[in-house]
Amino acid sequence: MPQKIQMRLASNRVDTSVVINRDIPAIYTPGQIISNQNEFLRGHGTYEENGQLKASVAGVREKVDILISVRPLKSRYHGKVGDVVVGRIIEVQQKRWKVNTNSILDSVLLISSVNLPGGELRRRSAEDEHMMRKYLQEGDLISAEVQSVYSDGSLSLHTRSLKYGKLGQGVLVKVFPSLIKISKTHFHNLSIGVSLILGTNGFIWICPIINNTEENVGGFVQNLEEVVPKSIRATMARIRNCILALAQSKVMLFDSSITYAYEESTKYTLAELLLPEVMADVALSTQQKLILSETE
Template sequence: MSKNIQIRLASQRINTSVPGNQRYPKIFTPGQVITAQNEFMRGHGTYEENGELKASVAGVREQVNNLISIRPLKSRYNGEIGDVVVGRITEVQQKRWKVDTNSRLDSALLLSSVNLPGGELRRRSVEDEHMMRQFLQEGDLISAEVQNVYSDGSLSLHTRSLRYGKLGQGVLVKVFPSLIKRSKTHFHNLPVGASIILGNNGLIWICTSINNSEESVGGFVQNLEEVVPRQERETICRIRNCILALTQSKMMLYDTSILYAYEESLKYSVAELLIPEAMLDIAILTQQRLTMLENA
């Protein structure tokens, strides 16, 4: 059975930048002049030269009163209290798990910061310490919330809410943390038949729709034996490819932008969404719809 394989030369590479994208902030490059006025204070990602404030990293401008800083597009995740994150268990230690959350240091999930199976509330005992690997073991994916930020920059996580816990069948997508738009909720049940968790740390989890009845299991149950229908798997793959298309054009990721991109992608097959022309087309159409929504 023959398949068409597309080989593209470097000279034929597609420019994936969205033209005329006025909706999103301007990107400054290192050495570019931000402002020539002396009344502004120098923040992170900037330096002063010849009376001008210039960018020292590639990123977008952020201003708080007279303080100007540049938030880099490509950087490790710097956690804040209350952030929703998706991470992978890397090590089981005494009374805690080490979690890779795409930050500079591994995060810590204490045994006292998780709900016991069934939601039971009691003090943790020695038996619970011995059963830690039965709850979470190396390689497991979890969703959690940042509870505290230590002085060295590492994070302390908790999964006390029943919406947090171990993740089962699904797809993990890694993007730049700066592309995740901060909102009131990062858990979304999309009307197309899938659920997504937009981690502030740049890790996005896509799975089948989550029913409310499944949220009261204590956070340690996985559906690894459940058979996911082909149509739902294709929906998950389509959402993944739409996220990659928006990421390629440096567009912000949130429930509305992902849903618009999904609707615009229906004219392509799932495999065709990986072609650069299709990815750019979806990004442009999505940006146009978001602009119309904002101007309405």
């Protein structure tokens, strides 16, 4: 005899216990009805069926006039001019570096878009091209800004400001780009002795406090010889676990949410922060703190 198989819709399997803030937009699942097709125009991430507009991807609804689209929660990074990103050098080419920025295509960092050691503003020579691997080589992590977007969607980066450049000792955490909250600054020095670079491409860099007064020669200096105290390393590891806990519960990541999560995590050990129930508790407590801070 054929066996009966019962299946639940994706909307019935979504755990909404953490998302308690009414200001957070609802998350639509594939096949969920958004509206009647007669009322709105169909955008990306939607389709029409039986006169109704439905979501074709899991994400957040975005409405512009009468155009409705669904922005997926899980997607590659789509860069815009001015975005702060963290990337990894994957190839050294003629007059350029190829950079992995979690986008569909590899990004490009031209040798003319970096500050050479000493901050010299001059034309790049053949000698500079021969020394490119000395400046940045495969595997190096950098922070940069999106300078332009090519017609095929690939990004052109630059590190003209001395706050950008090669990254030294630290921890890299990868989350979905949609969880990074866009703000005026993505460089944060937390009071607990840790600096954060919240890349809009979903790459988050955690490192010891960055001293902006130090002379950063062309953005290529690394602190690999410096000994990071054990207490700072433990704080960096705790921040990393807090970010993963917030990301798992789809809580937006910015300086305040990460700080609140760190404060809530102090009642647990570093190893306990990897347990699913502990991660959910930290995320829920952080969400409640965010709501209280907004109402005050």
